[in-house]
Amino acid sequence: MSSSDPNDIEEVDQVKRAFLQKTSVFLGAVGAAGIAVPLVSYLSPNKSTQEAGKPIKVDISSMQFGEQKTVLWRSKPVWIIRRSEAMLASLNMTTGWLKDPDSSVGQQPDYAQNQTRSVRPDILVLLGICTHLGCSPTYRPEPKSVDDSWEGGFYCSCHGSKFDLAGRVFKNMPAPINLEVPPYHFQDGNTLVIGE
């Protein structure tokens, strides 16, 4: 039986140590990458999420008086309504019956805090979600179509809230505040941009 040279043993130990060090550094890097990849993908919004948050453009060139369009913005319904002169005149008749006729609660951008709650009087833009518990009210523009004093507006059949043709809520309704006006502007006379 031959005895081992102590120098050989020392050399083997050094080779083993170097191998183990390299292996543990490699495994550590793999583990870190395994954690980092899901974290990065979680923090970066995916393409559809980015798309959903983008402003949307709507062509309103063919809209007739009284017509309503509904589009989705950030997965929420947004109504666009072209109001006639008669519809705008109805806003003078509802004032005394409203909870917040001057829209003092911040349910609209500053540029829409006026009687028509809009940039252009004829074009109304509203989030189609009731401020009570989130149902979607229906558009009822015809006078007397909900009750005898009805001048036209939006009616939420879930619990009976009524809103006028500017989305202002009537007194003694379950909905506490007016319907929300989202941010928007006109790119030109025929194009509405919602979300900016």
Ligand code: FES
């Ligand atoms: S959710 Fe509209 S009245 Fe209750």
